[in-house]
Amino acid sequence: MKKRTHSPAKQKGFALVIALSLMGFILLLLLSIATFVRVESLSSAAALSQLEARQNALLGLQVALGELQRSAGPDQRVTATGDLLAGTHISRRNLAGVWDSTDGTFLQWLVSDFDRENVAINFVQTEALDPDLNNVVLVGGGSALADADNRSIVVNLNNTGILSEAGTVGRYGWWIGDEGVKARVNVDNPFEVGNKQYGVLAL
DSSP states (O other): OOOOOOOHHHHHHHHHHHHHHHHHHHHHHHHHHHHHHHHHHHHHHHHHHHHHHHHHHHHHHHHHHHHHHHHHOSTTEEEEEGGGSTTOOGGGTTOEEEEETTTTEEEEESBTTSOSSSOOGGGGGSOOOOOSSSEEEEESTTTSOOOSSSOOEEEEOTTOEEEETTEEEEEOOOBOOOGGGSSOSSOOOTTEETTEEOOOOOO
């Protein structure tokens, strides 16, 4: 009987198929690794941006608390909202202002884009700019009901940049609401019967 032998051409063809299969597998492996690295890089960049945004927000909170303590901390200070003044623009009516009760001097509006170098009470008469990259909504849809009587609170970020050797690396904005004006003083007293008042409403 003759021995069955494989021709050199068939052996070379089989080796070529194996080589091409291995090359395809290696290429697929490299593409998978590259995709994984890219996804991880994007995820890390997003996490870093989120961390920076949170740190900027915390900085804004600390600045706001400092401004509140500095301007409204003493017992001689009183606060009121912008709609107390005539000519206040509807977009500024919910800003809180601080006055010195000893002489009635206006001190400042409790919002980050108020110019503290040139104190101007008529700041509330200017219209807030429309939201964009430099003007952000602090209170609006999603955090409070915005309607015709209560416009969103928009602040400008141009003067609150966080600087480093590389330039401006972030910005922040803050606004302080006056909680003392959210209850009406002329509400009906349910305990009043005729001219006799049997109870006192706690506001």
